[in-house]
Amino acid sequence: MNDTPLPTLLFPFERGLVEPPSGQDRVLFIGAPGSLRLPEDFAGRLSMVQGFRPDYLALERAGFAVTPEATGENYDMTLVLCGRHRRENEARLAEALKRTKAGGLIVAATAKKDGGGSLRKRVEELLGIEDHASKHHGVVFWLRRPVAPDAAVLASLGDFNGEADGFATVAGGFSDDGIDAGSALLASCLPEDLSGKIADFAAGWGFLSVASAGRCPGIQSVDLYEAHHASLEAARRNMAAHAPQMPARFFWHDLLGEEVSERYDAILMNPPFHRSRAAEPDMGQQMIVSAARALKPRGKLFLVANRPLPYEEMLSKHFSAHGELLRDGTFKVLWARK
The missing domain is CATH 3.40.50.150 (Vaccinia Virus protein VP39)
Structure with a gap:
């Protein structure tokens, strides 16, 4: 800043x-x-x-x-x-x-x-x-x-009511006007047999966590990591309202500067790529590295990104296999296995 x-x-x-x-x-x-x-x-x-x-x-x-x-x-x-x-x-x-x-x-x-x-x-x-x-x-x-x-x-x-598309959101947080199109695309691509201990990196107000809990019955627990405190509190409210059966933990955490001590079977993320107005793909690249470190052997990463962002080389460097699940006119959904 x-x-x-x-x-x-x-x-x-x-x-x-x-x-x-x-x-x-x-x-x-x-x-x-x-x-x-x-x-x-x-x-x-x-x-x-x-x-x-x-x-x-x-x-x-x-x-x-x-x-x-x-x-x-x-x-x-x-x-x-x-x-x-x-x-x-x-x-x-x-x-x-x-x-x-x-x-x-x-x-x-x-x-x-x-x-x-x-x-x-x-x-x-x-x-x-x-x-x-x-x-x-x-x-x-x-x-x-x-x-x-x-x-x-x-x-x-203070006229912002903090709700959009049926979810709690916060002024100044990511996608405060409703469900992000990229996150929705990623959620629709998640394999329904996804299971085990899951993490949501850069969770925002928790849409991916809520969506994965509803789509993938084999998920045992979800940990949400988010650097924007108010967004994390909104995620806490959304998980309680929309996925109360899912064990969840909430980490106010800087994924670019703080280590993740837990290890996961899968990680979901829609990584940020803006600190200012210009696109900064190194943010997403650093988060890919953080995800690779936090995955168990053969654990999987699922991420969505704007099509031009150069994440494939970083996936190739830090994972044994990777590929693309889907792309549309704006986004691409990528996967990688540790």
Whole structure:
């Protein structure tokens, strides 16, 4: 997350437009990046919120107090670092309003390319703002938390209902608007005699786990691995609602940076290939390596990918056999045996 608008967020403090927190001020930082470096005069007692596992671990290593979800209330100041997802950004602002004390300062920043101007105008219309500035290709604005935020305003900012196609989803998570077409294609290709101990890598909100539990009666258990904390919690709800008979475990885990200690008969995955806007096939390639390490001898990997992504060479390097089950105009479904 090195492309975050952190310099934009810090700009009003550096220019004296906003007073930095003093030593006794309680400061909540929603969306704090793993690469965080704060000015020396930033003296408040900081509570970081970061639900993306790699950034969470980086903040923890740097010595910050960090949680995957916001906790506590009556903070003197809340910083909100926004990202690419409009609904997630609005949900973060709604969280800031709930947890900041009356009259406390809320400072939020968004990259212009991610709709920073639109977000600032929307908040200004709903709540009013003290001021704003444009710097470092981003927009930063600040406001005082009202004594009693209007319930309709809070509902408007947090209007994402967290459900699509009958499943719990989360703003900012993968495929938050319903079942992903690639995952659906992979699910339809899974052999019905798939059995044993299964893992779902990059599980998102759990569609593949739910689908495989319903399709393959020989599956004994499913372990779900996901780096986005809110998505993993949605997966927990979906497994309970749609596959309550299936033993399942949930791992908030960075598959690119943390080892998998368990071993599996089969692994399913729709691997991510974006850290920013450009495709980064090395993410999927690294996940293939992680899957190869986590499979038992003769264990199988089933994955779906966009057709142009170059995964076959990595499968050939790390598996004894591999092939293609199906492809359509957009996706290909691949298999490999350890």
